Amino acid sequence: MQFSGPEPDNTKPACTGILLTNLGTPDSTSTGDVRRYLKQFLSDPRVIETPRLLWWLILHGVILRIRPPRSAKAYRKIWTAQGSPLLYHTKHIAEKLELSLQTEIGTPITVVTAMRYGQPSIAEGLETLRRRNARRVLVLPLYPQYSATTVASTFDEISRVLQEWRWLPELRFINHYHDDPAYIAAMARSISAYWREKGQPDRLLLSFHGIPQSYEDKGDPYGRECNTTARLIAQTLGLADEQWGISFQSRVGNQVWLKPYTDETLRQWGVEGIKRVDVACPGFPADCLETIEEIGEENRDYFLEAGGKEYNYIPALNSSNEHIDALTKLVKLHLWQPD
Numbered sequence: 001m002q003f004s005g006p007e008p009d010n011t012k013p014a015c016t017g018i019l020l021t022n023l024g025t026p027d028s029t030s031t032g033d034v035r036r037y038l039k040q041f042l043s044d045p046r047v048i049e050t051p052r053l054l055w056w057l058i059l060h061g062v063i064l065r066i067r068p069p070r071s072a073k074a075y076r077k078i079w080t081a082q083g084s085p086l087l088y089h090t091k092h093i094a095e096k097l098e099l100s101l102q103t104e105i106g107t108p109i110t111v112v113t114a115m116r117y118g119q120p121s122i123a124e125g126l127e128t129l130r131r132r133n134a135r136r137v138l139v140l141p142l143y144p145q146y147s148a149t150t151v152a153s154t155f156d157e158i159s160r161v162l163q164e165w166r167w168l169p170e171l172r173f174i175n176h177y178h179d180d181p182a183y184i185a186a187m188a189r190s191i192s193a194y195w196r197e198k199g200q201p202d203r204l205l206l207s208f209h210g211i212p213q214s215y216e217d218k219g220d221p222y223g224r225e226c227n228t229t230a231r232l233i234a235q236t237l238g239l240a241d242e243q244w245g246i247s248f249q250s251r252v253g254n255q256v257w258l259k260p261y262t263d264e265t266l267r268q269w270g271v272e273g274i275k276r277v278d279v280a281c282p283g284f285p286a287d288c289l290e291t292i293e294e295i296g297e298e299n300r301d302y303f304l305e306a307g308g309k310e311y312n313y314i315p316a317l318n319s320s321n322e323h324i325d326a327l328t329k330l331v332k333l334h335l336w337q338p339d
């Protein structure tokens with residue numbers, strides 16, 4: 001094994017680094033770039049637990065032929081002049097979080113963005129921190145709820161990259177913050193601010209990305225953590241049981257995923273005569289394909305076609321001040337005491 005250099009740049013003062021990570025996104029909406037992204041994402045054994053040889057045949061024989069053009073079409077609907085929403089929101093959160101932490105904490109601190117799949121990679125993010133002489137690194141994956149498919153996968157990639165380093169920084173890793181009071185308060189404040197402007201709906205749906213039910217059966221705590229987050233937000237908003245619900249979206253393939261499903265729930269609510277539904281996605285701190293297109297557009301149609309009259313998607317926290325304040329508090333809880 002060759003350990004890579006150079007060593008930390010000691011000509012610069014030592015600082016603490018925050019590696020702010022998110023899932024990642026294609027480089028562009030071309031089918032080729034989307035295929036490259038999906039190949040990396042769906043080859044991760046934390047995401048797909050099917051035996052490797054069988055999965056390789058399915059992935060290369062079927063999925064990577066059919067899905068990239070379909071996903072590319074969906075990405076084209078949400079792409080902006082600044083590129084992919086997931087990436088620019090995450091970068092903007094990192095910039096504002098750095099300013100906020102520098103104001104709050106006397107010691108030098110730097111925040112760097114990295115993506116589990118695609119660019120900027122985790123290897124690049126760690127290299128940037130090494131060049132800035134970050135001798136202590138706190139990793140903050142932007143996933144409030146723990147799942148092996150997301151948080152453990154991020155940890156796998158960090159440890160894979162660091163296996164090649166000689167001189168490791170001190171490391172800390174935030175593995176979830178699903179019940180963190182500042183995050184719950186920020187979510188509740190964002191929803192009630194929306195309602196102050198537009199009035200309150202008949203029902204609030206809190207929709208989370210799903211995972212296969214079999215992963216939960218094998219011990220993944222994700223579904224339980226989503227339920228806790230949803231209950232805490234509803235409690236903070238003072239909602240009665242019949243005023244809100246929880247659901248899981250974005251399922252892929254034909255296995256059973258966590259239920260109830262978002263699309264089925266919205267159709268059912270439309271049929272039941274619920275007039276207005278607002279949807280918020282507390283598992284997505286930054287808006288992305290799954291919120292803007294799937295919740296903002298696709299599921300709107302399901303609800304309205306089933307008889308619903310009004311449907312609103314309440315945007316993610318993104319780089320709002322309430323989100324930055326919550327993340328600043330969260331980071332401060334995990335930081336080292338000053339020397």
Ligand SMILES: C=CC1=C(C)c2cc3[nH]c(cc4nc(cc5[nH]c(cc1n2)c(C)c5CCC(=O)O)C(CCC(=O)O)=C4C)c(C)c3C=C
Nearest residue numbers: 023024025026047071086147149150209211252288289290
């Ligand atoms: C097929 C398995 C998948 C699992 C398991 C999964 C878990 C999971 N994903 C997120 C967050 C995001 N997923 C996003 C997109 C996305 N997810 C999957 C598949 C699984 N996700 C695919 C194939 C895609 C790509 C889009 C598509 O082709 O449909 C995104 C958005 C990325 C973007 O560029 O905007 C996010 C964010 C979580 C939190 C999670 C488990 C808890």
Ligand SMILES: [Fe+2]
Nearest residue numbers: 023209250290
């Ligand atoms: Fe996903």
Ligand SMILES: [Fe+2]
Nearest residue numbers: 250289290294
């Ligand atoms: Fe989706």
